[in-house]
Structures are given as structure tokens and as C-alpha cells.
Amino acid sequence: MRFLAAAMLVVIGAFLAADDQASYDLLITNAHIVDGTGQPARDGDIAIRAGRIVALGRIAGGSADQRIDATGLTVSPGFIDSHTHADDIANRPGAEVFVASGITTIVAGTDGVSSADIGSELDDIRRAGLSVNFATFVGHSTVRASVIGRVLRDPLLADLNRMNAMVFEGIADGAIGLSTGLQSPPGRFARNSEIAALARVVSLARGLYAAQIRTADFTVDQSVAESIRLAESLAIPVQLSGLMLDPLKPATTTAVLKLIDDARRRNTDVWVEQDVFPASGAADNPESDRLLLHPLVVIASDPMRVLADVVVGRHLMSMEEAIRKMTSLPAARLGFAGRGVLKDNAAADLAIFDAGRLAQSPSARDVIVNGVVVVRNGQHTGARPGRVLRRTSGL
Numbered sequence: 001m002r003f004l005a006a007a008m009l010v011v012i013g014a015f016l017a018a019d020d021q022a023s024y025d026l027l028i029t030n031a032h033i034v035d036g037t038g039q040p041a042r043d044g045d046i047a048i049r050a051g052r053i054v055a056l057g058r059i060a061g062g063s064a065d066q067r068i069d070a071t072g073l074t075v076s077p078g079f080i081d082s083h084t085h086a087d088d089i090a091n092r093p094g095a096e097v098f099v100a101s102g103i104t105t106i107v108a109g110t111d112g113v114s115s116a117d118i119g120s121e122l123d124d125i126r127r128a129g130l131s132v133n134f135a136t137f138v139g140h141s142t143v144r145a146s147v148i149g150r151v152l153r154d155p156l157l158a159d160l161n162r163m164n165a166m167v168f169e170g171i172a173d174g175a176i177g178l179s180t181g182l183q184s185p186p187g188r189f190a191r192n193s194e195i196a197a198l199a200r201v202v203s204l205a206r207g208l209y210a211a212q213i214r215t216a217d218f219t220v221d222q223s224v225a226e227s228i229r230l231a232e233s234l235a236i237p238v239q240l241s242g243l244m245l246d247p248l249k250p251a252t253t254t255a256v257l258k259l260i261d262d263a264r265r266r267n268t269d270v271w272v273e274q275d276v277f278p279a280s281g282a283a284d285n286p287e288s289d290r291l292l293l294h295p296l297v298v299i300a301s302d303p304m305r306v307l308a309d310v311v312v313g314r315h316l317m318s319m320e321e322a323i324r325k326m327t328s329l330p331a332a333r334l335g336f337a338g339r340g341v342l343k344d345n346a347a348a349d350l351a352i353f354d355a356g357r358l359a360q361s362p363s364a365r366d367v368i369v370n371g372v373v374v375v376r377n378g379q380h381t382g383a384r385p386g387r388v389l390r391r392t393s394g395l
């Protein structure tokens, strides 16, 4: 018994010693931590080793190669920009505009437009090495244009077979799914039966379906219902984008929200991706704001400007919720396992910013990607630790 007690003491002593002698690559101290889950912020430190978060909370002792004092600053997961057209990012691998906003992962190939050869695109990106993580969809409009041109006709059976093969190959080569752009040609030329055929391939390849819903030919709620119906029939996850809500038709917003809630209740993996600052410049749309508040709506816009506007400026939602909508929510839905959240063993993608000065200076002070500092005191370090992210199912 005495021997056992002595052994226990040795074990406990070993734990304390290990903690004291712990060595980290990076230690962020005195941070106001918003962890991405939507839980209330708390204060503490974050330790990073080998690209991962290894401790979080009050960290006493230990040595670190690099330290960042985050006193007075907010630390959140790095932001995921789930809607970019940065298909040519290999040409500007520093991704300066993205990292300046605290973005650590970008998604390209949206609205039906992508590289026509996903495999070689991702090879180029791996070779170039980016400062951000990268994922892409294979775009329906691109696939359609490469097979039948930018013409108004239905694909023949042989065309459709080639299109199916391109989509399957794109996902097999690393795309996270298929995106459509049904609001403009050539994507708009496609009948629902064509989209349904390609969505079947998405299901076989275990990808997700990012539907830019039709607005020119249908009303918003009809398009949403159609996309949900298709996803449900194939049991594939569906992301809805491009929802343009009429500020004078609140009943349409109510119908759209009900379609989403009902589908969710039937266990359909459906969510919406919404831009707070649409290119159309439409502002002050209370129906858009109503949609934005729904828990399954991912915010896809410049994160620092979003926080300045939605949280600080208009008090539409809490800082924690706005950050969740740009970190853990898109990570979970898009299938980026172990990202978008600050917790033990998560990938160390982080943004550090001054929440009190977002209105004057909507940019991140420091940005960390896979444990490597890519922005320090507002300056790009030149580091390019980004990775190509594939979809990991089973979240």
C-alpha cells in the first residue's frame, strides 16, 4: 500500500513536471476567447504545437518558441469564406485580401463556375503553397460549357454521360461537391432533370450539392422547395445560396424559413449561405436580416466588416453567434473536420482582432493557419502553410 502511494506520488509529480516543461510552438496569452461554437466568450491562453491546439484555458509554465500577447484582443477560429471566386488563387498564393480579414480557409468553384480540371488545379495549388486553406466545388456551368458549349440546348445522352464523368472525377480528385449557378447562362439553360442527373453523381461520389437557386424563372420559395426535394430524394447535403428576398414580401421569407425547418426535422442536411453585403448593393433589407438570424444560415462575407456591421453597428446578433456562423457552422456543414472551433486537438487556424476598433479598422491583427503565423501586427509574414481541404463526412 505504501508502495502504491509512493508510485502515485511519482505519477502525479511526473504530470506536474510534464506541464512545467511543456514546450509549445506558439503560446497566445491573455486572450478573450470566442471559440466558434456560439458559447459565451471566456478569457484564457491557447497553446499550439505541430499545427494543433494542445491546451486552452489558464496555462501556467511551459516554454514557447513564439508568444503572442493578446491582452484586450479577441481570439476566434480563423474564418471560413465559403463563397469566393478565387479559382486562380495559385497566382497570388499569399491570399493577402483574405488573411487581412482573418480568413484562414477559402472555398472556390461557387455559383457553378470552377476550374474545368479540379485535379490539376489542386496540384497547382499544392505546388504553389497558399497562405490559406483551400477547398473547391466543381461547377455545373463550367462542366456544361466544356461539354456542349455555352448554348441553349439540352445535353444529349452522350453529353450527359460526359458531364456526369466530369463531376464524378472532380469530386474524386478533391472537390467537396457540385455547385450550380442557375441564375445566369449557361447554368440557367439546364432543366431540373439535368441537375437531378448530376446530383445523383454527387450522391455516388459522397459530395455535397451547393445550389444557387433560380430566381429568374421561379419564385424563391419554389426554388428552395425544388432544391430541398432533390437533395432529399438522393440523401445528399444541400447548401442553398443566392436567396434574394423581397423586403415587401415577408410571407415569402416565412415560407422559406418553414421549408428549411421542416426539411431539417426530416433529417435533411440543409443550410443557407447568405452574403451580408451583396454585389447588387441592396442594403437595409429587413427580410434579409430575418434570414440571417436563422441558426442554419452561414454568413459568407468579409468577416471583419460583418462583425463591424451586424454585431457592433446594428446589434443584430451576438459576437459569439456571428463568429459561429463564419467558423464552426460552415466547417461542420462543408465537412472540414476539426476546424472552425477552438478546442483541444483542433487545427490551429485562428484570427486575433480588436473587437473594440472594428468600425475604424475592420481587419485582423494576427492570423494563424495550421499553427503558423501568416499575419503578425497587420503584416503578412510570407508564410504559406495552407492545405487543400477535402470533405470529411461523418461530422
Ligand SMILES: [Zn+2]
Binding pocket: 083, 084, 085, 110, 111
Ligand atoms: Zn458568387
